[in-house]
Amino acid sequence: MSVQSAERVHHETQHLTLEILAKRPAADGVVEVVLGSPDSAELPAWLPGAHLDLHLADGLDRQYSLCGSPGDRGTYRLGVLREPASRGGSQLVHEGLAPGQSVEVTGPNNHFELVSSPRYRFVAGGIGITPLMPMLEAAEREGAEWSLTYMGRSRATMAFLDEIVARHPGKVEVCPNDEVGILDLAERFGTVQEDTLVYACGPEGMLRAMESATAHWPAGSLHLERFAPKDAELLTKDRGAFTVRFTESDVEVEVPEDRSIVEVAEEAGVPVIFSCMEGTCGTCETRVLCGEVDHRDSILSDEEKAENDVMMICVSRAKGDRLELEI
Structure with missing residues (x-):
């Protein structure tokens, strides 16, 4: 299986009922959850980079990165950090x-x-290692040069x-804060490396440092x-009203300043799929046919936002008076 080209890949959303096959500690405060089909179906x-939406009790939906091997069609493997400050x-x-x-899962x-x-x-901070694990395997399989810097509290x-270091001897730099302190990422990435891509996942402070x-x-x-919106304040400020036409559903609605496109679409009976409502999971990505988008998500790159081809309708809005969306 080869790694992906630069073109964004879209898959039809699938809803599955899976069984928890195993659950075990993966580190202090982290559990590994292994899921499979109840009838052992493929x-x-x-x-690499994919995630599942878990539909939990009390109406909670959460996204967790797949950290196993894409070649294993019998199980899905997740790593979940217990966060005391989370919403449950x-x-x-x-x-x-x-x-x-x-x-119940989606994805x-x-x-x-x-x-x-x-x-x-590759640069990982804490539980941000999970989406990178399959990427290491893919890079190794493709014969690419690569290295991983893995940071954590301890x-x-x-x-x-231990699993990652054993599988990839000599390619993993282990940087616990209690041993080496906080890394100077600006120094480490001061020299541009040609034909090199950088993949990073971790807490927001680390990601902002990587951007800088x-x-x-x-x-x-x-x-x-x-894992969280890049700018939470952006989600609610300067929200003007506008009109949206859902072309496939032949429905036109007004989106008031205090509501999202997702909320108004649901109320109008338009079949929308969504999850995080924060612009971080990508479940609600929708094709834009007409109109300029006020992008407020934390997924699309600056280049993708400038293309104005798709938007996350849970948080993004219209820059003008009207949008036409392919739903």
Whole structure:
């Protein structure tokens, strides 16, 4: 299986009922969850960077990166960090799920595709290692040059650390804060490396540091995946009203300043699919046919936003008075 080209890949969303086959510690505060089909059927294919939406109790939907091997069509593997400050999803996974139980999922979906390149530099912070694990395997299989910088509070908190180091000797730089301190990413990425792509996932502070450290690199060099909105304040400020026409449904609606396109579409009976409502998961990505978009998501690159071809309708809005969307 080869890595992906630069073109964004879209897959039809699939809804599945899976069984928890195993659940075990992966590090302090992290559990590994292994899912499979109750009848041992082959699972939908996926590529590095993909995630699943878990539909948990109390109406909570959460996205978790697939960290196993795409070649394994019998199981999906997730790593879930317990976050005390979260809204309850990680607590439900840690305390409410057990082997033998069923769980509803949607996906796999992918908005963090691995673009083909002769060289990669991977940077992980904490649980941000999970989407990168299949990428390491793909880069190795393709014969690309690569290295991984893996940061965490301590070795004990760094999920799958021993497994990754054992599989890729000599290519993994282990950087626990309690041993080496906080890395100077600006220094590490000060020299531009030609024909090299950088993939990073981790806490927002690290990602902002990566954006600053690679600002002088060629456009498109840095690829990020965020767990939370890049700018939460942007989601609610300067929200004007506008009109949206859903061309496939032949429905036209007014979107007031205090509501999202998703909310208004649902009320009008338009079949929309969504999950995070924060512009971070990509489930609601929709093709734009007419109108200029006020992009407020944390997924699309600056280049993709400038193309104005797609938008995340859970948070993004119209710059003008009207949009036409292919729904």
